[in-house]
Amino acid sequence: MVAKYDLSDDSVVVIIGTGAGGGTLANELAQKGIKVVSLEAGGRYLPQDFINDEWESFGQLAWLDKRTTSGDWRVARDFSGLPAWIVKAVGGTTTHWAGASLRFQEHEWKTLTHYGRVDGANLLDWPIDAAEMEPWYALAETKMGVTRTGGRPGLPGNSNFLVLEKGAKSLGYQDVHTGNMAINSIEYDGRMSCQQTGFCFQGCKWGAKWSTAYTEIPLGEETGFLEVRERSHVARIEHDAQGKVTAVVYFDADGQEQRQAARIVAVAGNSIESPRLLLNSASSMFPDGLANSSGQVGRNYMRHVTGSVYGVFDKPVRMWRGTTMAGIVRDEARHDPARGFVGGFELETLSLGLPFMAAFLNPGAWGREFTSALDNYENMAGMWIVGEDMPQETNRITVNSDDVDQFGLPTPNVNFDDHPNDVAMRNYAYAKGAEIYRAVGATQAYPTPPYPSTHNLGTNRMSENPRDGVVNRWGQTHDIPNLFVSDGSQFTTGAAENPTLTIVALAIRQADHIAREMAAGTI
C-alpha cells in the first residue's frame, strides 16, 4: 500500500530528491516505519521506458533547467548552459550512472592531515574516518550488489577492458580488474545479470545496474510509509520563529504551488540544486540563506579531476559493446606527491557512442584532424580519468538575482577554476593513459577534455567546527537541527573515487541517526 499524506501532516520527514542520497534515505527511513514524503522534480521512468539512443535519452532524462557558468574551465566555454550532466527523474542520476562503486582510501578522509596545506585550496579533514564508515560501506555494497565485495563475482571484461588491461599490465600496473560495480554479475536481489548491452549511461533496460528508481523507491513504497510525489519541484524551505524548518513549498505537476508541512527536511537535490535551494530559502532571520552562518553554502564545489583518453588502433576494438565502465587501474590512486601533485586518480574504461563522441571528443573542433579521429571510431579504446580535485572557496554555486527559471526562481551559476594541482594531475594522467594505449600499439591517443560534470560535490560541506562548513558528522546542518543534507554536497573533500557508494553509505548511516534522534525526541 503506497502511503498518502496530508499536506498539513507535520509529522512527516520531507526528502527533496530521489537520487542516490535521497532515494536511499527515503527507503531506509520507510523500512524503519518512519513517515516520508519524497518530492522529486522529475517524472518516473522504468527500464522499459529507457531509450538506448544517446541524444533521445538525454532529452528524456537530463536536467535541462536553465543554469549559467563562469570561470576558466572549458565547460563554461563549450557548454555554457550545461555545467553538469545530471538527471531530473525519479532515481535521479542513478538512472544515468555507470555503477563504479569504490570506497574512499583511508587517508582520503583526512586530507588536510595527510597532504598538508595546499595554497589556494580549502582542504579540511572529514569529521568521520574509514573505521567509522566501514560497516556502512558494507551495508551499501550489499544493498547495491557491488561486484568483488561480499563474495559477489566480478563482471567479465569487454574488449575495451582487455585493451586497457593489457596496456596497463605491460607498464607494470598491478591493481587492474573489471571494477567494483553496482551491476549484477549474477542474478541478485531479484534483478537479472548484465547482458553487456552498453548504454549504461542511458538507463539499464535489464535492471542489472542498481538505481534507486527501481530498487529503493519501490521497496520504500511497499512498506506503506513512503509517498513519492513526482514532478514536484521544490522552491523553498520555510522555518518558524525559533529557526526550525516547518514546511517545504513546491510546484506540483500542474504548476500549482503547494506547501507540505514537515517535522524534518532532508535536502538531496545534487550539489547544484541543494545549495541553490538553501540560498533561495533566505529569510529575514537567515538573510544569507538557510544553514549558511558559516558562509560555506555553495562553496567548495568539486567535480573531480576528469578527462578521457581515447586511443586509436589499427584494428577494431568496438568499445561500445558491453558494460561501459567495468574496467579499472587503481595503482595511481595513491597519494604520492613525488608525481607533482597531492592526491591520486583512478583510470576506468569508458565509451561514448558516435553521437556523443562527436559532441565531446574535442568540443568546437572541426576539420580533418577532428574527423580523422572519428573515422577511426570503430578502432578506438577509451578510458576516463577520475581524480581528487582541490576544494576552493571561490568554486561555488551562487544564485543569479536577475535571472529566473520557469517557476520564477533565481537560477544557479556554477563558477569553477582549475587549481594548479588539478591541472598537474590531469596532465600526468593524460600522459599515463596515452602510454597505456601506446604499449599495446595505439597509433594515436587523444587527451579529451572534461565533459559537463557528472560528479558534483562539496557545496554543503561536512565539518567538525560549525565555522568551517554547513553540516555536522551526520549531515545535519549546524544551524538548524531538523534540516539535513543527504547527497554528495556533504562531501568535505572528494577523494579519487567515484562518489556514489559513499553517498549511499552516508545516507544509510544518516537514516539510522535520524531514527534514533526521532525516537529520543531530540528532533
Add this chain to the structure above:
Amino acid sequence: MTTSNHRGLTRRELLSRSLVAGGSFLVGSSWITSGSAAWAVEVTALKPETMATLVQMARDIYPHDRLRDEFYVVAVKGHDTAEQAPMVEEGIAALDGAARGKGHSGYLGVGWEADRVEILRAMEESAFFQTIRAGLVTGLYNQKEVWPLFGYEGESYSQGGYINRGFNDINWL
C-alpha cells in the same frame, strides 16, 4: 516548381523524400543537384546555389570521404527555412566574397580543401559559422543512417545485448 513545405518532416522522411538518388534528377527553379547528379534536393527558402555552397561548407567542416553528399544535405537542410534564410544567405555571400578576394570565382570555385579551409578559419568566430558547425554535430552524427559507415551499431537491447554477440571478441591483442 511547387513550393512544398518540408518543415515538420522527420529526418528519415526528409531523406527519402527530398533526395533523388542515382542520377535521376529533376531540375527546376527550386531544385538543386550535385555536379555528378548523385543527389538532388528541393530548397524552399534558400537560393539553390546557396544550398550547394552550404553543403560544400558542411563537408569542409566535417570532412568524411566515405560519406556521400546526401548525408551533408540532410544535416544542413534544417537551415532551409524562411527564418534562417537571411542569416545563411548573408553568411554564404561572405564566404563567396572571401573566395573572390583570393582570386576565385566563389567558394565552390576553390579547388583544394586546404584553401577552402583557410577561408573558413578566417570566419570561424562568426555567428554564422558557429551556427552551421554546431548544427552539424547533431545534424550529421546523429543520423542513424551514417552510423554503420563508422562501424557504430547503435542500440543492442533488441538483440539481447552483446553477451552472446562479441562483447569481448577482440582477437588481435
